[in-house]
Amino acid sequence: MISIEALNHAAGTTQILHDITLTIPRGGLTALIGPNGAGKSTLLNLIAAQADVQSGRISVDDLDVATTPRTQLAQRMAVVAQRSDIASRLTVGDLVEFGRWPHSKGRLTPYDRAIASHALEVFDLTNLSHRFLDEISGGQRQRAFVAMAYTQQTDWLMLDEPLNNLDIRHARGLMGELARLVREENRSIVIVLHDLNHAAAWADHVVALDAGRVAFSGAPDQVLTAEALSTLYNAPIQTHMIDGRKVILHHR
Amino acid sequence: MSGSRIYGAYALCIVSLTALALLSVSIGVAQFDLRQLFTNPADLELLLLSRGPRTLAALLTGASLAVSGVIMQLLVRNKFVEPGTTGATEAAMIGLLVVTLLAPGWPIFAKMLAACITSLIGILGFLALSRVLPPTQPLLVPLVGLIYSGVLGAGVTFVAFQTDLLQYLGTWLNGGFSGVLAGRYELLWIAGGVTIAAYFAADRFTVAGLGPTTSRALGLPYRQVMAIGVTVIAIVTSLVVVTVGLLPFIGLVVPNIVSRLMGDNLRRSLPVVAAMGAGLVLFCDILGRVIRYPYEIPAGTVFGILGGIIFLWLLLGRRRNA
Numbered sequence: 001m002i003s004i005e006a007l008n009h010a011a012g013t014t015q016i017l018h019d020i021t022l023t024i025p026r027g028g029l030t031a032l033i034g035p036n037g038a039g040k041s042t043l044l045n046l047i048a049a050q051a052d053v054q055s056g057r058i059s060v061d062d063l064d065v066a067t068t069p070r071t072q073l074a075q076r077m078a079v080v081a082q083r084s085d086i087a088s089r090l091t092v093g094d095l096v097e098f099g100r101w102p103h104s105k106g107r108l109t110p111y112d113r114a115i116a117s118h119a120l121e122v123f124d125l126t127n128l129s130h131r132f133l134d135e136i137s138g139g140q141r142q143r144a145f146v147a148m149a150y151t152q153q154t155d156w157l158m159l160d161e162p163l164n165n166l167d168i169r170h171a172r173g174l175m176g177e178l179a180r181l182v183r184e185e186n187r188s189i190v191i192v193l194h195d196l197n198h199a200a201a202w203a204d205h206v207v208a209l210d211a212g213r214v215a216f217s218g219a220p221d222q223v224l225t226a227e228a229l230s231t232l233y234n235a236p237i238q239t240h241m242i243d244g245r246k247v248i249l250h251h252r
Numbered sequence: 253m254s255g256s257r258i259y260g261a262y263a264l265c266i267v268s269l270t271a272l273a274l275l276s277v278s279i280g281v282a283q284f285d286l287r288q289l290f291t292n293p294a295d296l297e298l299l300l301l302s303r304g305p306r307t308l309a310a311l312l313t314g315a316s317l318a319v320s321g322v323i324m325q326l327l328v329r330n331k332f333v334e335p336g337t338t339g340a341t342e343a344a345m346i347g348l349l350v351v352t353l354l355a356p357g358w359p360i361f362a363k364m365l366a367a368c369i370t371s372l373i374g375i376l377g378f379l380a381l382s383r384v385l386p387p388t389q390p391l392l393v394p395l396v397g398l399i400y401s402g403v404l405g406a407g408v409t410f411v412a413f414q415t416d417l418l419q420y421l422g423t424w425l426n427g428g429f430s431g432v433l434a435g436r437y438e439l440l441w442i443a444g445g446v447t448i449a450a451y452f453a454a455d456r457f458t459v460a461g462l463g464p465t466t467s468r469a470l471g472l473p474y475r476q477v478m479a480i481g482v483t484v485i486a487i488v489t490s491l492v493v494v495t496v497g498l499l500p501f502i503g504l505v506v507p508n509i510v511s512r513l514m515g516d517n518l519r520r521s522l523p524v525v526a527a528m529g530a531g532l533v534l535f536c537d538i539l540g541r542v543i544r545y546p547y548e549i550p551a552g553t554v555f556g557i558l559g560g561i562i563f564l565w566l567l568l569g570r571r572r573n574a
Contacts, residue, residue: 050468074471081465088326088461088516098459101470106455106519132515149469 321503
């Protein structure tokens with residue numbers, strides 16, 4: 001369980017997160033939703049120890065994020081950042097193997113290699129393993145970074161808008177794979193999503209942020225209502241049930 | 253890149269370095285015959301006192317400059333920087349100049365230490381400068397580096413001019429190996445040792461090259477790796493300036509060529525970077541010895557021309573690709 005208590009965060013003079021108190025359950029896929037600038041990425045980065053906690057407290061299971069050594073956190077939690085601009089030329093296979101870094105520090109065992117090559121298979125990258133990162137498409141690179149995080153084999157997986165650059169097949173494939181990780185490997189996943197239908201289709205738990213505050217949170221069937229979403233995004237949004245599944249309409 | 257191809261590359265490096273080294277000890281004004289090495293004491297003496305040290309100095313210089321270049325590129329996350337184009341060399345010269353003016357009697361090792369410290373400060377200054385540049389404009393980084401090193405260099409020249417040390421400065425500016433004899437190059441072994449030590453941190457540098465976010469996510473102490481890298485660069489730069497002088501572009505050209513061929517996984521590529529740097533510097537030294545035989549052109553000058561052309565080609569070629 002991730003528990004966040006009285007978290008405030010400011011960038012310069014702008015207050016980004018206001019007094020957030022929140023728990024994210026273990027063993028589920030939690031979607032972070034909300035309009036642009038709501039503080040989703042900031043919250044994810046703070047949980048992932050990418051920025052220092054200014055005031056408040058975040059703990060992942062029994063570890064306080066602010067005081068736990070990075071190496072130990074990296075064995076508990078893997079992170080896929082929103083924008084991974086890469087200046088170095090690594091092959092996809094090498095990048096994914098570096099996911100074993102927190103465990104092996106570069107001395108890869110056959111077990112490490114087996115996990116990495118399994119990750120390549122899972123994320124449909126085996127054919128690309130010898131290609132350099134600067135020679136593949138943005139979506140393929142995105143999948144390579146998710147595969148690297150998967151290779152870390154952590155209890156928690158944090159992803160910031162991983163569906164960016166992905167086509168329909170790969171977006172669906174990635175979400176399905178994440179849901180499988182939760183179901184079969186008992187991982188816990190926190191994912192920033194813009195696509196509400198993916199949130200409705202795959203998430204076990206939804207947290208909606210609005211202007212740095214938690215607007216609502218809970219099971220998607222209960223909290224993703226037309227009224228709540230229309231207020232959250234300040235736009236007319238309808239929800240319908242089609243074949244027993246919730247579909248969110250917002251295009252016109 | 254498959255394992256067999258990498259070992260092929262390593263083998264090629266060893267063979268060509270051996271050939272260049274043999275060529276290097278055989279070329280020079282004094283008579284020398286490798287076959288009489290053990291029968292003619294004069295030949296052995298020449299090898300041990302002059303040709304051998306000169307060859308080793310060129311190899312050590314080239315290898316360590318190329319490696320510090322690639323480390324700098326990973327730390328700055330920009331392919332177009334190296335210690336010689338970002339102020340590290342000029343900052344080392346400031347240290348040397350200050351010691352020469354204030355404490356001329358200090359031993360060479362103390363001078364080198366002073367150069368190392370000012371070089372470290374110079375690199376940190378450049379890193380701070382490169383942080384504020386917009387990441388969307390990668391070419392700004394090398395340009396700002398050139399200006400920064402130009403400003404520092406102008407300061408060095410001004411002080412040297414005022415204090416009648418211009419000639420002295422000239423020996424640092426034109427890197428060459430003609431003055432290398434046994435007893436006058438051994439500091440370079442430290443540069444070689446630091447380079448080998450850097451190899452043990454190769455994976456760390458590779459991960460750091462993925463950027464601070466990914467480094468932190470993998471639990472790598474990013475600042476610590478930065479500190480190691482900056483120290484390696486400062487030590488190598490100051491040692492090279494003190495013993496042989498300025499050799500620009502090696503740290504720029506070699507890593508870029510190797511990166512194109514085999515990528516940036518330093519665990520694999522660092523030996524090739526070192527070997528190619530060593531080979532190119534030795535090649536330029538040999539070339540400088542034979543072009544105007546029996547006179548010499550400093551290796552730094554030869555590589556300045558060669559490296560400048562390759563650098564331009566890399567810059568322009570990149571724009572065409574992008």
